[in-house]
Amino acid sequence: MSLLEGGEELERELAPVEAREPVAAPLAGSLLLHGVLFGGLLLYGLLGSLFHHNLWGSPGSGGAIQVNLVSSAIPLPADQPPNQNVLSTETPSQAPAEPTPKAKEAVDEKAIPISGKQVKKPLAQTAPKTQQHQPQPQQNNRAQYGEQAGSSIARAVQQNGSSGPASITVGDFGSRFGYYVDGINRKMATSWYKPEVDPRTPKGARVYLTFTIRKDGSPTDVQVDRSSGSTTLDRSCQRGVQRVDTFGQLPSAYNSSTLKVSYYCEY
Amino acid sequence: MKAFFRILLHSVLVLAFLAAIELHAQDWVHTGTNLGNDRIRVAAADLKPVGADPQTPALKAVFDATLYSDLASAGIFDMVSKSLAPQATPGSPQEMNLAQWSAAPSNAAMVVFGALSANNGRLIVYGWLFDTRNTANPQVLGKQYNELASQDMARTVAHRFADEIIYRLGGGINGIAETKIYFVSSRTGTKEIWAMDYDGQNQHQVTHLGSISLSPRISPDNSRIAFSTLGREGWAIRMFSLDLGRPVGFPAGTAGGSNLSPAWSGDGSKIAFSSSRSGDSAIWVADASGGNLRKLTSFRGPDVAPCWNPRTNAQIAWVSGRTGLPQIYTMDIDGANIQRMTDGGYAVSPSWSPNGQALTFSWNRKYGPGDPGGQDIYYFDIASKRWLQLTHESGSNDYPSWAPDGRHIVFERTVGGHPQIWSMLADGTEQHQLTHAGNNQMPNWSWK
Numbered sequence: 001m002s003l004l005e006g007g008e009e010l011e012r013e014l015a016p017v018e019a020r021e022p023v024a025a026p027l028a029g030s031l032l033l034h035g036v037l038f039g040g041l042l043l044y045g046l047l048g049s050l051f052h053h054n055l056w057g058s059p060g061s062g063g064a065i066q067v068n069l070v071s072s073a074i075p076l077p078a079d080q081p082p083n084q085n086v087l088s089t090e091t092p093s094q095a096p097a098e099p100t101p102k103a104k105e106a107v108d109e110k111a112i113p114i115s116g117k118q119v120k121k122p123l124a125q126t127a128p129k130t131q132q133h134q135p136q137p138q139q140n141n142r143a144q145y146g147e148q149a150g151s152s153i154a155r156a157v158q159q160n161g162s163s164g165p166a167s168i169t170v171g172d173f174g175s176r177f178g179y180y181v182d183g184i185n186r187k188m189a190t191s192w193y194k195p196e197v198d199p200r201t202p203k204g205a206r207v208y209l210t211f212t213i214r215k216d217g218s219p220t221d222v223q224v225d226r227s228s229g230s231t232t233l234d235r236s237c238q239r240g241v242q243r244v245d246t247f248g249q250l251p252s253a254y255n256s257s258t259l260k261v262s263y264y265c266e267y
Numbered sequence: 268m269k270a271f272f273r274i275l276l277h278s279v280l281v282l283a284f285l286a287a288i289e290l291h292a293q294d295w296v297h298t299g300t301n302l303g304n305d306r307i308r309v310a311a312a313d314l315k316p317v318g319a320d321p322q323t324p325a326l327k328a329v330f331d332a333t334l335y336s337d338l339a340s341a342g343i344f345d346m347v348s349k350s351l352a353p354q355a356t357p358g359s360p361q362e363m364n365l366a367q368w369s370a371a372p373s374n375a376a377m378v379v380f381g382a383l384s385a386n387n388g389r390l391i392v393y394g395w396l397f398d399t400r401n402t403a404n405p406q407v408l409g410k411q412y413n414e415l416a417s418q419d420m421a422r423t424v425a426h427r428f429a430d431e432i433i434y435r436l437g438g439g440i441n442g443i444a445e446t447k448i449y450f451v452s453s454r455t456g457t458k459e460i461w462a463m464d465y466d467g468q469n470q471h472q473v474t475h476l477g478s479i480s481l482s483p484r485i486s487p488d489n490s491r492i493a494f495s496t497l498g499r500e501g502w503a504i505r506m507f508s509l510d511l512g513r514p515v516g517f518p519a520g521t522a523g524g525s526n527l528s529p530a531w532s533g534d535g536s537k538i539a540f541s542s543s544r545s546g547d548s549a550i551w552v553a554d555a556s557g558g559n560l561r562k563l564t565s566f567r568g569p570d571v572a573p574c575w576n577p578r579t580n581a582q583i584a585w586v587s588g589r590t591g592l593p594q595i596y597t598m599d600i601d602g603a604n605i606q607r608m609t610d611g612g613y614a615v616s617p618s619w620s621p622n623g624q625a626l627t628f629s630w631n632r633k634y635g636p637g638d639p640g641g642q643d644i645y646y647f648d649i650a651s652k653r654w655l656q657l658t659h660e661s662g663s664n665d666y667p668s669w670a671p672d673g674r675h676i677v678f679e680r681t682v683g684g685h686p687q688i689w690s691m692l693a694d695g696t697e698q699h700q701l702t703h704a705g706n707n708q709m710p711n712w713s714w715k
Contacts, residue, residue: 074625074646074673074674074693074694075437075438075440075622075672075673075674076342076343076674076692076693076694077305077306077343172294173294173295173296174294174296174297175401175403175404176401176403176404177404178398178400178401179377179398179401179407179435179436181296181298182307183436183437183438183439184296184298185298185299185300186343186438187438188300189300192300206299208299212293217439245439245622246438246439247438247439248434248435248437248438248439248440249439251407253404254294256293256294257293258293259293259294259295259296260293260294260295260296261295261296261297261298262295262296262297262298263297263298263299264298264299264300265299265300266299266300
């Protein structure tokens with residue numbers, strides 16, 4: 001009996017819906033519910049963007065790292081980019097040899113001149129008509145692509161004779177105290193702020209400075225020796241030297257009280 | 268007689284001329300950018316033990332390890348691993364074969380070597396620094412030490428030798444191997460002032476007040492520590508003499524209200540601190556003896572945590588809450604020329620770099636509800652107002668303090684509720700934990 005009643009109930013359940021109840025209200029409710037659900041999701045996303053975002057590394061102000069400091073004032077060595085130079089050597093290749101001068105016609109000085117015959121005068125020894133060597137004006141504002149700044153310092157000049165103080169010649173500072181010269185380069189690399197230079201300055205422009213290092217290592221008498229043509233580059237390089245408190249005490253084995261330095265900053 | 272005077276005059280003139288030549292004799296060096304700013308590759312050879320004293324091996328082990336770690340943590344060297352060193356151990360310049368060291372695999376530009384012996388309770392160390400690329404005049408440095416034979420002394424001698432090397436090769440900036448770090452530790456139950464070597468060795472208690480002591484600041488001459496401590500009248504600035512080993516008076520720091528966070532000027536003549544004796548917490552300055560007290564700030568809102576520009580001693584950076592959340596400001600020592608440094612967030616605990624160009628402080632850039640931003644250490648360039656984040660996603664970081672070389676920073680990092688002292692290079696690399704026992708806070712690096 002109960003089984004039969006259950007079957008009847010099932011039959012009623014399976015009967016067409018429209019025959020049993022109206023569909024509009026539940027359908028509307030369901031649509032409303034879904035609408036609210038999607039709206040909520042949308043609202044959550046919108047609101048979420050107002051709060052914390054993990055903008056790590058993005059260029060905007062919300063990022064966590066801002067690394068392009070104007071100054072590299074931390075006195076730690078910076079990583080140098082690899083050299084892009086394609087040339088293997090700085091020395092230019094050998095120019096072709098000059099043509100050998102034509103052999104002079106031999107003139108027999110002892111020969112008796114034949115009367116009436118015009119004597120062929122030997123050509124006067126004029127200097128070869130080459131242009132006198134004019135020093136090329138240095139064009140500082142020209143970009144020097146692909147040129148590697150090689151080390152101009154002889155690091156291991158073999159000195160003959162004893163290495164005692166008696167054999168010291170003026171001008172061998174770079175070979176005797178190479179580590180000190182390296183120290184100047186390191187110090188300047190951290191104190192010269194390249195972003196101070198006008199970006200329109202051509203790459204490779206160089207300004208040459210001279211300055212004097214006192215016994216205690218402090219620089220003095222900073223002067224522009226050869227301008228780069230860019231005042232901002234000149235000034236930034238000068239400031240770079242002036243920013244240095246000390247390059248370190250001059251080596252005690254160095255006899256003189258000051259050291260003259262010629263330094264260039266290359267943009 | 269006349270002839271004699273003439274000769275005398277001539278010889279004087281000649282001498283003067285020679286002297287003038289001597290005066291003008293100076294070398295020229297031609298150099299420029301792009302000529303190398305890489306780290307110096309340094310090999311530290313083990314010292315050669317000399318003699319058969321039973322103490323020698325232990326002392327040598329301490330010396331070798333200390334010297335290597337000092338040079339490695341200096342931040343300017345690329346150290347040659349000991350396993351790449353040549354087999355032979357040179358003990359003197361005669362035994363030194365530079366070609367062996369400059370060749371692969373060690374490729375060293377500089378070699379540190381020497382000899383160590385213990386004799387009748389004395390520790391004798393000979394040390395040299397050689398430039399391998401300069402075969403004619405390789406010696407950069409030669410040193411001899413003669414001290415009592417003990418492990419502590421071996422470590423001290425190694426620190427001294429390392430500092431000499433760092434001074435020579437680091438562009439005239441003194442090394443920090445002999446500096447100390449002062450900090451607050453609660454490992455005895457109460458918060459007391461402690462001290463340790465810069466590498467975390469030799470940690471020992473300084474004060475025994477049985478109260479709560481905070482923010483130790485060592486004087487530039489290493490003779491006194493100023494700190495704030497909780498006494499009968501509230502928070503007061505106290506002074507502890509390291510020479511006498513006991514507290515000494517500082518009358519300016521004991522008036523009513525909370526007196527906190529002292530800071531020495533670079534010449535050691537003045538102390539700035541924050542005090543709420545006149546209402547709001549403000550920055551006050553007094554002489555180191557405690558007299559000549561004056562108030563620098565008078566704004567609504569708290570002003571705390573001053574620190575001096577150690578290069579000029581004419582400016583103070585501090586934390587002010589005048590606009591709500593704490594921000595870093597700077598001003599001249601007469602209270603004028605106030606400039607705001609940070610643009611938002613929650614910025615505290617400034618420390619001014621030894622060269623005067625930068626600040627370091629603890630900053631939560633996105634402070635507020637719904638934002639789990641971290642409290643991190645930042646490097647802040649004063650001239651350009653640009654900054655560099657030094658710590659990332661590791662605990663809560665606070666109380667940075669510059670080392671005197673401007674290359675290192677010590678700070679407090681709290682992970683899991685336990686604050687500990689860490690040190691790092693000023694670009695955020697090479698972070699090392701220095702303390703492990705108990706809770707350790709508020710480090711301060713000594714001036715030398």
